[in-house]
Amino acid sequence: MSNPFLKQVFNKDKTFRPKRKFEPGTQRFELHKKAQASLNAGLDLKLAVQLPSDEELNDWVAVHVVDFFNRINLIYGTISDNCTEQSCPVMSGGPKYEYRWQDEQKYRKPTALSAPKYMNLLMDWIEVQINNEDIFPTNVGTPFPKNFLQVVKKILSRLFRVFVHVYIHHFDRITQMGSEAHVNTCYKHFYYFVKEFNLIDTKELEPLLPYLGSSLS
Numbered sequence: 001m002s003n004p005f006l007k008q009v010f011n012k013d014k015t016f017r018p019k020r021k022f023e024p025g026t027q028r029f030e031l032h033k034k035a036q037a038s039l040n041a042g043l044d045l046k047l048a049v050q051l052p053s054d055e056e057l058n059d060w061v062a063v064h065v066v067d068f069f070n071r072i073n074l075i076y077g078t079i080s081d082n083c084t085e086q087s088c089p090v091m092s093g094g095p096k097y098e099y100r101w102q103d104e105q106k107y108r109k110p111t112a113l114s115a116p117k118y119m120n121l122l123m124d125w126i127e128v129q130i131n132n133e134d135i136f137p138t139n140v141g142t143p144f145p146k147n148f149l150q151v152v153k154k155i156l157s158r159l160f161r162v163f164v165h166v167y168i169h170h171f172d173r174i175t176q177m178g179s180e181a182h183v184n185t186c187y188k189h190f191y192y193f194v195k196e197f198n199l200i201d202t203k204e205l206e207p208l209l210p211y212l213g214s215s216l217s
Contacts, residue, residue: 002076006200045185049193057197058144064193065152066130071073072162076119078177079170081138088115093164093207115165122162126155149199156190164207 051060076083091113092098094193100110101118102123113121130136137144145151166174166183174180187208194200 026148045189045192046196049189049196051197058148061149061152061197061199062136062144065155066136068156068159068190068193069126069130070161072190073123075166075174075183075186076162078179079166079173080119082170082202083115083119083165085114085174088165090168091115091118091161091165093161093168097164097207099164115169119162119165122158124168126159129155146157152200156194157204160190160194160200160204163190167208167211184212 049064051057091101092115098112099118101107101113101121102110103121107121129151133142133147135145155204167187171180174183191205191212194205
């Protein structure tokens with residue numbers, strides 16, 4: 001049976017942003033393959049995120065951050081036609097949570113923006129970080145900056161907001177495309193990973209607990 005979600009995922013026009021790829025032949029490409037293999041083998045997600053005994057924490061985290069960026073990009077790309085200035089004038093997760101944008105360029109103070117504008121700025125901002133060799137060095141063995149995990153925490157907490165917005169405002173579209181199982185699995189993988197390495201404050205994860213709390217125990 002054809003799955004419209006997968007069709008859109010593999011339709012290059014629907015990809016929200018270009019992927020950051022791991023170059024074949026690099027050690028990080030091998031690490032990426034190792035992480036993917038454990039997932040493809042159907043390993044329990046809680047176990048799949050654990051740091052292998054022969055790997056460095058920063059390398060393991062770097063590979064996963066790039067992977068989550070690519071996946072969440074695709075998920076948002078599939079619903080972006082339904083996320084407009086009109087439908088989503090505020091970047092939020094229901095009436096209780098509103099997310100404001102702040103950066104070091106144009107928006108130096110937290111600023112209320114529409115969801116599509118926020119998403120564009122967010123994806124651009126993350127893309128700059130993960131393509132910066134000083135922050136995400138391509139080869140294993142090149143030292144990471146001292147503030148690497150700090151940078152990662154900010155990236156992941158902002159990526160989490162994409163899940164919040166998609167689940168609370170666009171899940172009907174995800175369901176319509178028959179892709180809720182895919183999105184749920186992606187979110188669980190993300191959740192177990194950030195919990196395993198304490199990369200997002202528990203309080204920040206609260207918006208989705210009413211929706212997915214029981215399945216994450």
